[in-house]
Amino acid sequence: xxxxxxxxxxxxxxxxxxxxxxxxxxxxxxxxxxxxxxxxxxxxxxxxxxxxxxxxxxxxxxxxxxxxxxxxxxxxxxxxxxxxxxxxxxxxxxxxxxxxxxxxxxxxxxxxxxxxxxxxxxxxxxxxxxxxxxxxxxxxxxxxxxxxxxxxxxxxxxxxxxxxxxxxxxxxxxxxxxxxxxxxxxxxxxxxxxxxxxxxxxxxxxxxxxxxxxxxxxxxxxxxxxxxxxxxxxxxxxxxxxxxxxxxxxxxxxxxxxxxxxxxxxxxxxxxxxxxxxxxxxxxxxxxxxxxxxxxxxxxxxxxxxxxxxxxxxxxxxxxxxxxxxxxxxxxxxxxxxxxxxxxxxxxxxxxxxxxxxxxxxxxxxxxxxxxxxxxxxxxxxxxxxxxxxxxxxxxxxxxxxxxxxxxxxxxxxxxxxxxxxxxxxxxxxxxxxxxxxxxxxxxxxxxxxxxxxxxxxxxxxxxxxxxxxxxxxxxxxxxxxxxxxxxxxxx
Amino acid sequence: xxxxxxxxxxxxxxxxxxxxxxxxxxxxxxxxxxxxxxxxxxxxxxxxxxxxxxxxxxxxxxxxxxxxxxxxxxxxxxxxxxxxxxxxxxxxxxxxxxxxxxxxxxxxxxxxxxxxxxxxxxxxxxxxxxxxxxxxxxxxxxxxxxxxxxxxxxxxxxxxxxxxxxxxxxxxxxxxxxxxxxxxxxxxxxxxxxxxxxxxxxxxxxxxxxxxxxxxxxxxxxxxxxxxxxxxxxxxxxxxxxxxxxxxxxxxxxxxxxxxxxxxxxxxxxxxxxxxxxxxxxxxxxxxxxxxxxxxxxxxxxxxxxxxxxxxxxxxxxxxxxxxxxxxxxxxxxxxxxxxxxxxxxxxxxxxxxxxxxxxxxxxxxxxxxxxxxxxxxxxxxxxxxxxxxxxxxxxxxxxxxxxxxxxxxxx
Numbered sequence: 001x002x003x004x005x006x007x008x009x010x011x012x013x014x015x016x017x018x019x020x021x022x023x024x025x026x027x028x029x030x031x032x033x034x035x036x037x038x039x040x041x042x043x044x045x046x047x048x049x050x051x052x053x054x055x056x057x058x059x060x061x062x063x064x065x066x067x068x069x070x071x072x073x074x075x076x077x078x079x080x081x082x083x084x085x086x087x088x089x090x091x092x093x094x095x096x097x098x099x100x101x102x103x104x105x106x107x108x109x110x111x112x113x114x115x116x117x118x119x120x121x122x123x124x125x126x127x128x129x130x131x132x133x134x135x136x137x138x139x140x141x142x143x144x145x146x147x148x149x150x151x152x153x154x155x156x157x158x159x160x161x162x163x164x165x166x167x168x169x170x171x172x173x174x175x176x177x178x179x180x181x182x183x184x185x186x187x188x189x190x191x192x193x194x195x196x197x198x199x200x201x202x203x204x205x206x207x208x209x210x211x212x213x214x215x216x217x218x219x220x221x222x223x224x225x226x227x228x229x230x231x232x233x234x235x236x237x238x239x240x241x242x243x244x245x246x247x248x249x250x251x252x253x254x255x256x257x258x259x260x261x262x263x264x265x266x267x268x269x270x271x272x273x274x275x276x277x278x279x280x281x282x283x284x285x286x287x288x289x290x291x292x293x294x295x296x297x298x299x300x301x302x303x304x305x306x307x308x309x310x311x312x313x314x315x316x317x318x319x320x321x322x323x324x325x326x327x328x329x330x331x332x333x334x335x336x337x338x339x340x341x342x343x344x345x346x347x348x349x350x351x352x353x354x355x356x357x358x359x360x361x362x363x364x365x366x367x368x369x370x371x372x373x374x375x376x377x378x379x380x381x382x383x384x385x386x387x388x389x390x391x392x393x394x395x396x397x398x399x400x401x402x403x404x405x406x407x408x409x410x411x412x413x414x415x416x417x418x419x420x421x422x423x424x425x426x427x428x429x430x431x432x433x434x435x436x437x438x439x440x441x442x443x444x445x446x447x448x449x450x451x452x453x454x455x456x457x458x459x460x461x462x463x464x465x466x467x468x469x470x471x472x473x474x475x476x477x478x479x480x481x482x483x484x485x486x487x488x489x490x491x492x
Numbered sequence: 493x494x495x496x497x498x499x500x501x502x503x504x505x506x507x508x509x510x511x512x513x514x515x516x517x518x519x520x521x522x523x524x525x526x527x528x529x530x531x532x533x534x535x536x537x538x539x540x541x542x543x544x545x546x547x548x549x550x551x552x553x554x555x556x557x558x559x560x561x562x563x564x565x566x567x568x569x570x571x572x573x574x575x576x577x578x579x580x581x582x583x584x585x586x587x588x589x590x591x592x593x594x595x596x597x598x599x600x601x602x603x604x605x606x607x608x609x610x611x612x613x614x615x616x617x618x619x620x621x622x623x624x625x626x627x628x629x630x631x632x633x634x635x636x637x638x639x640x641x642x643x644x645x646x647x648x649x650x651x652x653x654x655x656x657x658x659x660x661x662x663x664x665x666x667x668x669x670x671x672x673x674x675x676x677x678x679x680x681x682x683x684x685x686x687x688x689x690x691x692x693x694x695x696x697x698x699x700x701x702x703x704x705x706x707x708x709x710x711x712x713x714x715x716x717x718x719x720x721x722x723x724x725x726x727x728x729x730x731x732x733x734x735x736x737x738x739x740x741x742x743x744x745x746x747x748x749x750x751x752x753x754x755x756x757x758x759x760x761x762x763x764x765x766x767x768x769x770x771x772x773x774x775x776x777x778x779x780x781x782x783x784x785x786x787x788x789x790x791x792x793x794x795x796x797x798x799x800x801x802x803x804x805x806x807x808x809x810x811x812x813x814x815x816x817x818x819x820x821x822x823x824x825x826x827x828x829x830x831x832x833x834x835x836x837x838x839x840x841x842x843x844x845x846x847x848x849x850x851x852x853x854x855x856x857x858x859x860x861x862x863x864x865x866x867x868x869x870x871x872x873x874x875x876x877x878x879x880x881x882x883x884x885x886x887x888x889x890x891x892x893x894x895x896x897x898x899x900x901x902x903x904x
Contacts, residue, residue: 406831419822424813427842
């Protein structure tokens with residue numbers, strides 16, 4: 001095939017030949033034109049100076065993507081996405097961004113204020129023009145550059161690699177080549193395949209054997225935190241006996257010019273390793289009518305390859321117009337463990353279809369699922385999960401608890417669990433409940449002087465407690481506050 | 493002859509005039525739909541490919557069994573409807589659709605939609621007759637009615653049943669799926685309950701090589717009560733699917749099932765309860781014991797429509813795997829659009845409780861006997877849901893007999 005014989009030089013030549021291939025600028029330009037074709041994929045790869053194997057991999061993904069159709073099984077409705085009407089590499093800066101905070105949805109600003117976010121940081125989060133030249137988001141609290149440097153030194157000392165994935169491709173090509181796509185193959189599903197073809201950046205983490213990562217790694221502190229784009233790719237490898245905790249996202253609502261987000265996260269845990277992955281997702285949910293909100297179509301999967309390895313997913317999902325996300329664990333190693341703790345809040349016209357998959361392959365594998373869904377307003381919230389026990393998974397254990405809370409009579413809460421067992425020694429338990437906020441509890445709180453909004457926030461936080469306590473300290477306090485804010489206007 | 497060839501041959505056959513419209517619509521729908529494949533979400537766990545290719549060559553007919561409940565009226569839903577029924581209260585119709593009251597005839601084909609369900613369409617297209625039980629307002633049918641649905645080797649049959657209970661009427665039907673031969677039965681039952689009506693619907697399916705798809709569509713009016721229990725003791729491929737709609741306020745729907753299977757049995761229980769009215773209650777308890785290479789499936793959905801406040805829905809699915817090669821797939825589903833509701837489900841799969849086994853053995857009960865005792869107790873818990881003492885005793889005896897047979901096979 002022509003594609004496989006292309007060399008990097010040829011790609012460059014193609015990119016340079018602007019008239020023939022319709023490019024409006026030369027290779028030095030910052031963005032590719034709208035639309036998606038093989039040339040765009042080659043352009044992204046060339047731009048990142050990627051080796052041939054990675055380009056080939058991207059092209060394979062692109063060609064499979066052409067054969068695929070969008071999944072329709074989730075309980076979400078949205079207008080048809082025109083994949084040719086999007087930028088796949090850094091959209092042009094001019095015109096797209098608001099000039100100042102005055103142009104931002106006042107609702108959004110109100111929320112920033114409540115979370116106590118400094119003005120300059122608000123501008124960055126809201127994507128105001130020019131704000132990206134300012135220091136990173138946390139500058140109001142302390143000098144992030146120096147913090148980042150100190151952190152880097154500390155990580156290097158421990159031997160932990162934590163860098164943008166594009167940098168890892170250059171510096172640690174063997175590691176990336178070995179693990180990239182080994183958990184989520186390029187042909188996995190429509191959005192993951194699209195991501196494989198056009199991913200622009202993301203994080204790469206490698207924790208060497210026996211190392212306990214000295215700090216929580218966070219995209220919040222990542223030097224290259226901004227403009228990772230809509231097709232983020234994260235790869236985390238925990239070598240034998242290591243431990244790492246990774247935090248993603250932040251509690252402040254982030255505005256983004258890209259409506260479609262299709263990230264892929266791959267985790268690999270080897271013998272006795274443990275990965276803890278926490279997410280607080282609060283992308284812009286759109287205005288009151290749900291317009292302009294982010295579509296969050298994410299593929300997250302962990303492979304517990306080693307004996308007694310463990311992966312724990314904790315997520316607090318409050319943002320996005322549509323969430324389509326099923327962080328999963330493939331429990332391959334004997335004695336490996338998977339956990340999934342989730343709070344999903346949908347208010348206004350938000351739609352969330354989220355859950356997990358636990359695939360038990362090895363002996364004595366264990367999994368635990370705790371999912372709390374809250375629907376308010378006109379939102380639809382679905383838990384969709386799979387627990388599968390394969391014939392060799394002796395003594396596999398699963399416990400699943402899915403609770404849904406309904407606030408208001410116009411929202412929906414749905415539970416769609418699949419439980420498949422092919423081993424008699426496996427013991428699987430699943431439990432789900434749906435109810436509204438208890439009137440007695442509400443009355444009790446009101447009687448003690450709490451406003452109905454405060455009372456709801458308190459009760460919902462109690463409902464989510466089991467999940468919240470698995471969040472790292474940095475997130476827990478803010479996330480609690482966030483739950484209250486997310487539900488504002490849903491009672492009364 | 494394959495199922496399709498049989499279908500082509502029979503689709504134009506003679507039938508009562510009351511069925512003409514139903515048959516035409518069914519055939520049109522079935523031609524459009526064809527048999528579902530596992531790619532259809534509702535049929536994810538049950539593959540009908542073996543049904544499509546099974547050889548339909550009539551063989552010997554099994555003799556009919558003795559009555560389950562002494563004194564019951566008996567009807568055989570075979571190629572023809574055979575009645576042996578005592579005197580019934582005035583106004584009750586139990587027989588062919590041909591001479592059924594208009595009030596019942598008007599409902600035929602309105603509850604079970606052939607539009608999206610191929611097996612209902614196939615049944616509609618080929619139904620030779622429909623058995624109608626019509627009970628006028630306020631009348632109680634005094635004795636249970638036993639329906640015998642035989643599966644005969646090499647024969648595909650499409651029995652059709654329509655039950656209409658008017659306001660405050662009541663009746664009990666015992667549906668017995670007999671015949672161990674490799675036949676195919678595609679039964680569709682439509683059940684309409686008026687305000688305050690009460691129906692009990694007990695079903696027993698014997699072991700053997702038969703393939704049975706049983707569809708029931710229930711509409712429960714205000715204050716009505718519909719309780720069904722199905723005991724499945726085997727069968728090559730069995731699917732019991734029920735679509736029930738709580739249509740009036742304060743109605744109650746209970747769909748329970750238990751199955752004890754081994755060998756190559758495949759038993760699928762698929763239910764969908766739609767709550768479309770206030771203060772409805774639905775209950776489901778499904779318990780399965782699986783041995784050999786058998787496979788059990790439970791798919792249950794509770795859908796609460798907007799405005800169906802004060803709904804109370806509960807589903808419980810428990811499966812006991814006794815063999816390394818058995819498989820169970822469970823999908824309990826909640827879809828809820830009203831806030832003032834109480835809905836929950838629970839599902840467990842596993843093996844016998846080792847502690848309970850140890851307890852019994854410590855008291856001098858041999859391992860095999862202890863195991864049998866625990867399995868029996870496990871199944872009995874579901875059968876206890878049957879609120880008719882005579883029927884319950886008969887079902888318990890059947891289940892115990894089936895388990896005893898397994899024990900003998902194990903010992904041999």
